[in-house]
Amino acid sequence: MPSEPRMFTAQVVRTQRVSPSFQRVTIASGDLCGFDWRGLDHWFRLFFPVRPGGELRLPEVKGRQWWQSYLDIPEADRPHCSNYTVAEYRCAGEVAELDIDVVLHWHEGELSGVARWAVHAEPDSPAGLLDQGVLFDPPSDAEEFVLVSDESGLPAVRGILRDLPSHAVGTAIIEVPAADDVHPVTAPTGMRIQWVARGASDPVGHRALSVLRDCAGKHPGAYAFVVGESRLATQGRRTLHQAGVPKSRITFSGFWRA
Numbered sequence: 001m002p003s004e005p006r007m008f009t010a011q012v013v014r015t016q017r018v019s020p021s022f023q024r025v026t027i028a029s030g031d032l033c034g035f036d037w038r039g040l041d042h043w044f045r046l047f048f049p050v051r052p053g054g055e056l057r058l059p060e061v062k063g064r065q066w067w068q069s070y071l072d073i074p075e076a077d078r079p080h081c082s083n084y085t086v087a088e089y090r091c092a093g094e095v096a097e098l099d100i101d102v103v104l105h106w107h108e109g110e111l112s113g114v115a116r117w118a119v120h121a122e123p124d125s126p127a128g129l130l131d132q133g134v135l136f137d138p139p140s141d142a143e144e145f146v147l148v149s150d151e152s153g154l155p156a157v158r159g160i161l162r163d164l165p166s167h168a169v170g171t172a173i174i175e176v177p178a179a180d181d182v183h184p185v186t187a188p189t190g191m192r193i194q195w196v197a198r199g200a201s202d203p204v205g206h207r208a209l210s211v212l213r214d215c216a217g218k219h220p221g222a223y224a225f226v227v228g229e230s231r232l233a234t235q236g237r238r239t240l241h242q243a244g245v246p247k248s249r250i251t252f253s254g255f256w257r258a
């Protein structure tokens with residue numbers, strides 16, 4: 001994480017459905033040209049006005065402090081804030097574009113939270129991004145990798161696969177809600193990609209954990225990265241540790257809670 005994380009502002013350029021469970025929102029600005037994109041699972045805090053057409057009021061950032069300033073914004077004007085991964089970043093000339101792949105989730109039949117913004121965001125509507133850096137942190141001797149995620153961690157795992165050294169070996173287990181969410185990814189030839197589509201009655205992460213239990217013992221020297229629904233993250237870490245992977249070689253993070 002940067003010691004002096006920067007806030008960037010940008011505007012929505014377009015939004016498109018890329019698969020049954022993902023909406024890709026592209027934002028752009030001149031300011032984003034200064035974003036120091038490190039690839040991998042580089043993530044950020046995303047801010048946008050709660051009311052469509054509303055003004056974007058952003059918290060003040062001093063060093064790593066911003067939360068109190070965020071809470072100090074009167075509730076009616078306080079922007080929505082959630083964590084997202086840079087799916088892709090392109091800087092051309094004086095404008096940079098950044099893609100965000102947002103998982104669509106529903107509550108009582110209605111699109112909920114960021115998913116609603118992602119689908120309905122109007123071109124030119126404002127967004128803020130607070131740079132948070134990269135979670136993926138392998139030890140220098142790591143050549144074998146185990147990556148595990150649900151759909152919320154797919155942009156992170158896809159970014160890691162894209163940016164791993166070409167000699168990397170290991171396994172990536174990616175659970176998605178629907179078979180049509182599966183798509184080609186760029187990865188070193190030594191990385192085995194195991195997509196798992198969730199069954200209608202499966203709890204999130206259940207199938208990914210089952211695949212992980214079958215293969216965890218084959219990678220005791222690996223560095224592991226396990227993210228997604230919080231139970232997948234904690235159970236995944238436990239499974240790997242019980243199979244011989246030291247805790248110091250596992251990065252795990254609950255990205256959301258079912």
Ligand SMILES: Cc1cc2nc3c(=O)[nH]c(=O)nc-3n(C[C@H](O)[C@H](O)[C@H](O)COP(=O)(O)OP(=O)(O)OC[C@H]3O[C@@H](n4cnc5c(N)ncnc54)[C@H](O)[C@@H]3O)c2cc1C
Binds near residue numbers: 086151152153156254
């Ligand atoms: C480092 C990091 C990177 C992340 N990157 C991405 C990313 O690139 N793309 C992405 O889509 N998510 C990503 N997430 C997860 C995202 O931050 C959460 O899903 C977040 O809760 C979404 O905010 P919300 O306002 O939509 O829902 P919230 O207001 O947090 O929750 C509202 C309701 O929605 C449910 N909910 C939240 N997320 C999901 C989900 N994914 N599936 C089903 N139900 C859900 C909650 O259980 C709750 O009931 C990332 C999280 C972290 C920590």
